[in-house]
Amino acid sequence: xxxxxxxxxxxxxxxxxxxxxxxxxxxxxxxxxxxxxxxxxxxxxxxxxxxxxxxxxxxxxxxxxxxxxxxxxxxxxxxxxxxxxxxxxxxxxxxxxxxxxxxxxxxxxxxxxxxxxxxxxxxxxxxxxxxxxxxxxxxxxxxxxxxxxxxxxxxxxxxxxxxxxxxxxxxxxxxxxxxxxxxxxxxxxxxxxxxxxxxxxxxxxxxxxxxxxxxxxxxxxxxxxxxxxxxxxxxxxxxxxxxxxxxxxxxxxxxxxxxxxxxxxxxxxxxxxxxxxxxxxxxxxxxxxxxxxxxxxxxxxxxxxxxxxxxxxxxxxxxxxxxxxxxxxxxxxxxxxxxxxxxxxxxxxxxxxxxxxxxxxxxxxxxxxxxxxxxxxxxxxxxxxxxxxxxxxxxxxxxxxxxxxxxxxxxxxxx
Amino acid sequence: xxxxxxxxxxxxxxxxxxxxxxxxxxxxxxxxxxxxxxxxxxxxxxxxxxxxxxxxxxxxxxxxxxxxxxxxxxxxxxxxxxxxxxxxxxxxxxxxxxxxxxxxxxxxxxxxxxxxxxxxxxxxxxxxxxxxxxxxxxxxxxxxxxxxxxxxxxxxxxxxxxxxxxxxxxxxxxxxxxxxxxxxxxxxxxxxxxxxxxxxxxxxxxxxxxxxxxxxxxxxxxxxxxxxxxxxxxxxxxxxxxxxxxxxxxxxxxxxxxxxxxxxxxxxxxxxxxxxxxxxxxxxxxxxxxxxxxxxxxxxxxxxxxxxxxxxxxxxxxxxxxxxxxxxxxxxxxxxxxxxxxxxxxxxxxxxxxxxxxxxxxxxxxxxxxxxxxxxxxxxxxxxxxxxxxxxxxxxxxxxxxxxxxxxxxxxxxxxxxxxxxxxxxxx
Numbered sequence: 065x066x067x068x069x070x071x072x073x074x075x076x077x078x079x080x081x082x083x084x085x086x087x088x089x090x091x092x093x094x095x096x097x098x099x100x101x102x103x104x105x106x107x108x109x110x111x112x113x114x115x116x117x118x119x120x121x122x123x124x125x126x127x128x129x130x131x132x133x134x135x136x137x138x139x140x141x142x143x144x145x146x147x148x149x150x151x152x153x154x155x156x157x158x159x160x161x162x163x164x165x166x167x168x169x170x171x172x173x174x175x176x177x178x179x180x181x182x183x184x185x186x187x188x189x190x191x192x193x194x195x196x197x198x199x200x201x202x203x204x205x206x207x208x209x210x211x212x213x214x215x216x217x218x219x220x221x222x223x224x225x226x227x228x229x230x231x232x233x234x235x236x237x238x239x240x241x242x243x244x245x246x247x248x249x250x251x252x253x254x255x256x257x258x259x260x261x262x263x264x265x266x267x268x269x270x271x272x273x274x275x276x277x278x279x280x281x282x283x284x285x286x287x288x289x290x291x292x293x294x295x296x297x298x299x300x301x302x303x304x305x306x307x308x309x310x311x312x313x314x315x316x317x318x319x320x321x322x323x324x325x326x327x328x329x330x331x332x333x334x335x336x337x338x339x340x341x342x343x344x345x346x347x348x349x350x351x352x353x354x355x356x357x358x359x360x361x362x363x364x365x366x367x368x369x370x371x372x373x374x375x376x377x378x379x380x381x382x383x384x385x386x387x388x389x390x391x392x393x394x395x396x397x398x399x400x401x402x403x404x405x406x407x408x409x410x411x412x413x414x415x416x417x418x419x420x421x422x423x424x425x426x427x428x429x430x431x432x433x434x435x436x437x438x439x440x441x442x443x444x445x446x447x448x449x450x451x452x453x454x455x456x457x458x459x460x461x462x463x464x465x466x467x468x469x470x471x472x473x474x475x476x477x478x479x
Numbered sequence: 480x481x482x483x484x485x486x487x488x489x490x491x492x493x494x495x496x497x498x499x500x501x502x503x504x505x506x507x508x509x510x511x512x513x514x515x516x517x518x519x520x521x522x523x524x525x526x527x528x529x530x531x532x533x534x535x536x537x538x539x540x541x542x543x544x545x546x547x548x549x550x551x552x553x554x555x556x557x558x559x560x561x562x563x564x565x566x567x568x569x570x571x572x573x574x575x576x577x578x579x580x581x582x583x584x585x586x587x588x589x590x591x592x593x594x595x596x597x598x599x600x601x602x603x604x605x606x607x608x609x610x611x612x613x614x615x616x617x618x619x620x621x622x623x624x625x626x627x628x629x630x631x632x633x634x635x636x637x638x639x640x641x642x643x644x645x646x647x648x649x650x651x652x653x654x655x656x657x658x659x660x661x662x663x664x665x666x667x668x669x670x671x672x673x674x675x676x677x678x679x680x681x682x683x684x685x686x687x688x689x690x691x692x693x694x695x696x697x698x699x700x701x702x703x704x705x706x707x708x709x710x711x712x713x714x715x716x717x718x719x720x721x722x723x724x725x726x727x728x729x730x731x732x733x734x735x736x737x738x739x740x741x742x743x744x745x746x747x748x749x750x751x752x753x754x755x756x757x758x759x760x761x762x763x764x765x766x767x768x769x770x771x772x773x774x775x776x777x778x779x780x781x782x783x784x785x786x787x788x789x790x791x792x793x794x795x796x797x798x799x800x801x802x803x804x805x806x807x808x809x810x811x812x813x814x815x816x817x818x819x820x821x822x823x824x825x826x827x828x829x830x831x832x833x834x835x836x837x838x839x840x841x842x843x844x845x846x847x848x849x850x851x852x853x854x855x856x857x858x859x860x861x862x863x864x865x866x867x868x869x870x871x872x873x874x875x876x877x878x879x880x881x882x883x884x885x886x887x888x889x890x891x892x893x894x895x896x897x898x899x900x901x902x903x904x905x906x907x
Contacts, residue, residue, distance in 0.1 A: 120822075189649065189664060189667070190649070190653050190659055191822075191824075192653075192659070192824055193659055231814070231834060231836050232834060246834075246835075248835075248836050253839075254839075255839070255842055258887070258890070258893060259842070259846065259893055259896060259897070261886075262883045262884075262886065262887050262893065262896075262897040263842065263897065263900065265879065265880075265882060265883035265886070266879065266880060266883050266897060266900065266901055266902065268879045269879075270877035270878060270879040270880070270902075272877045272878070273877060273902060274480070274774035274775040274776065274906060275737075275774065275775070275776045276775040276776050276777055276778050276830065276902075276905070276906045276907065277775065277877070277902035277903060277905070277906050278902070279778070279830045279833055280778055280833055280902035280905045280906070281879075281902045282833075283833035283834070283835065283838050284838055284900070284902070286835050286838070287835050287838045287839055287842075314593050314594050314596075315594060317591065317593050317594045317822075318591070318594060318632055318633060318646070318650075318822060318823045319822050319823065320821045320822025320823075320824065321822075353646070355633075355634040355637070355644050355645070355646040356634040356637045356644065402642070403642065404637075404638075404642045404643060404644040404645070405637065405638070405639035405640075405641060405642035405643070405644065405692075406634060406637030406638070406639070406644050408634065408637070408644065410644065410645040410646065410649075410671075411645065411649065440664065440665075
């Protein structure tokens with residue numbers, strides 16, 4: 065029905081959870097609660113941790129892992145293309161975007177896997193539909209649960225096992241029975257004193273409440289379940305970024321997403337070091353919808369991704385639990401092979417998916433899509449995204465893929 | 480909640496006991512007619528838009544750090560002036576549906592100053608949404624595909640013959656006129672060709688056609704072949720039956736409730752008719768049995784909430800300075816700043832505003848507003864909870880809320896603070 069579809073899309077667009085998540089008990093978690101759990105019930109030292117990085121807007125795969133030696137690449141986008149002397153060459157064919165120096169070091173240390181040509185059957189070019197498919201893990205029929213949410217359902221439905229950094233929970237973290245929690249970047253206090261007492265009274269259900277009032281009362285209750293300061297113990301100045309001062313970075317902003325990735329990952333690092341029993345963290349970076357002037361915008365964003373992820377992994381090196389962390393980076397689609405008239409690219413299909421960390425076996429996985437045998441100007445998918453999800457589920461989250469994903473697909477060897 | 484009170488909340492920015500009484504005296508249908516046919520509005524006249532002329536042609540070069548800082552500062556202060564002006568307008572108008580609907584269209588044709596970076600162009604778009612938002616939807620759509628801010632936002636000014644840029648064409652079909660699933664990828668590519676050849680002038684906040692970049696060849700969109708341009712493309716899209724259903728469902732989701740029964744949708748589409756009449760559609764919506772009988776299933780969006788509190792408590796909107804910045808900070812923390820939707824998909828509707836962080840922020844804002852306002856009507860009443868209900872346009876408190884307000888009755892500021900964060904006040 066129209067309504068369900070539009071609502072889902074809106075929720076997705078702004079990364080907000082819907083009624084399903086509220087019903088599943090999705091909420092916000094305080095730093096105090098998280099730290100308390102780390103003491104009472106720490107993450108076992110041998111448990112792997114998955115950090116999912118969602119790039120909103122459709123990151124251009126050909127500008128990320130560049131087929132610099134392919135003539136068809138230079139012909140299709142002469143003004144956008146990087147030459148052999150610019151890329152950080154990985155082999156005689158492919159090189160990383162010049163802004164990805166940290167990823168190049170990870171590659172050299174055999175700790176970066178590049179899965180090529182990743183996508184799903186019958187690609188959809190809508191940001192909202194495509195992100196819905198990636199986050200639900202269900203390309204064939206719309207699903208109201210996310211793949212990580214279903215993992216929670218299938219294993220141990222403890223919300224703290226999935227933490228999303230930011231004010232709201234992405235759909236990937238919402239299951240049918242359980243949902244992950246959002247750890248806000250800003251801190252706030254639970255209401256105290258006489259007003260706090262009044263707010264406590266307002267959180268009670270009343271028989272006369274219509275549906276909206278009942279939900280509002282529940283939301284008030286969720287606020288009170290926090291006993292102390294919300295939010296992570298970062299000082300306000302730490303890593304805060306005012307994206308708006310950089311007009312080159314906001315040119316791909318129309319498809320949404322948040323900034324400040326380094327700050328989000330700093331919070332993840334603190335959680336891991338503290339032994340918080342979280343197995344999956346979700347972070348994100350927006351702005352990749354580069355229909356115009358792509359080169360500068362994408363290289364700035366990839367530079368932010370590069371320094372945030374490589375800085376995070378370098379910090380994890382010194383921690384025993386950090387050596388079990390795997391970072392996976394994906395976007396809702398890649399972009400069209402040929403440039404448009406505005407030195408940008410339109411929505412496309414397959415793209416590379418990056419997996420990095422100590423447990424990772426570096427190298428290429430999956431075939432590089434051909435630049436000459438295209439599907440209406442788009443790359444043909446060579447690797448089904450469920451192969452990647454299946455590998456992460458089995459190797460990082462110790463869960464048989466079939467319990468979370470429809471059907472079985474071959475897993476990959478990057479872990 | 481009475482049908483009149485629900486109607487006023489869904490068409491304005493909160494309401495008051497006095498407004499509910501007047502509407503009840505007038506009768507439901509007469510109130511609907513007055514809503515959709517508003518007369519002159521002294522509140523609108525008293526809040527003329529800020530002068531935003533003299534926009535710099537382009538940002539300074541990347542290496543000129545001082546000039547870039549000054550540019551960013553100026554951009555921030557002009558966009559703050561624009562946003563606070565609109566809030567002030569929302570608060571001071573006599574007929575709030577005009578601004579509510581303008582805000583609904585802003586969320587529909589969702590364009591953000593974050594990328595447009597021109598308060599003057601955003602203001603121009605806002606005026607287009609206001610002046611054309613209540614008539615023929617086709618006229619609005621025709622104007623929007625030539626709107627300078629939308630063109631910049633979706634790279635329409637960079638869409639040229641030979642190598643079209645598909646951003647605007649895709650969102651025009653997916654988000655603005657038809658809805659996903661009612662067109663093919665080929666339709667998107669062909670529609671992009673029809674939209675080629677527009678140029679934006681930042682200094683004057685205008686857009687103009689540029690013949691040499693327009694593709695005047697034959698195109699085929701949704702089975703119709705011809706030398707389509709932006710106008711004939713919009714005419715073709717807005718004439719599709721799916722477009723009527725899409726527009727009706729969108730307006731219902733913002734002003735109606737969570738569920739849209741199929742026979743209601745049929746009647747809304749019939750009212751919209753071949754003339755795509757938005758006012759007729761709204762009137763039919765407000766008179767729908769499903770609208771009147773519905774128990775509240777939505778909550779106030781942050782902008783509705785904040786403007787509603789200013790209106791109910793009769794507090795002046797700060798237009799600048801520290802108080803103005805604090806107000807913008809409140810909206811940001813609540814997740815909804817006018818002129819800054821999170822993406823081209825707009826803001827969420829429904830219950831998504833009930834996040835824990837937003838609940839906390841509403842409490843902070845409510846307490847500050849209660850401290851600022853003149854609460855003599857509450858303090859001077861023998862029934863303080865009842866006086867607060869009248870002030871805020873709440874028909875009746877539940878037993879739960881009444882108990883909380885009675886416990887706070889000795890302190891009018893605390894009582895009004897709690898009333899402002901009560902489930903009853905948030906319901907739509």
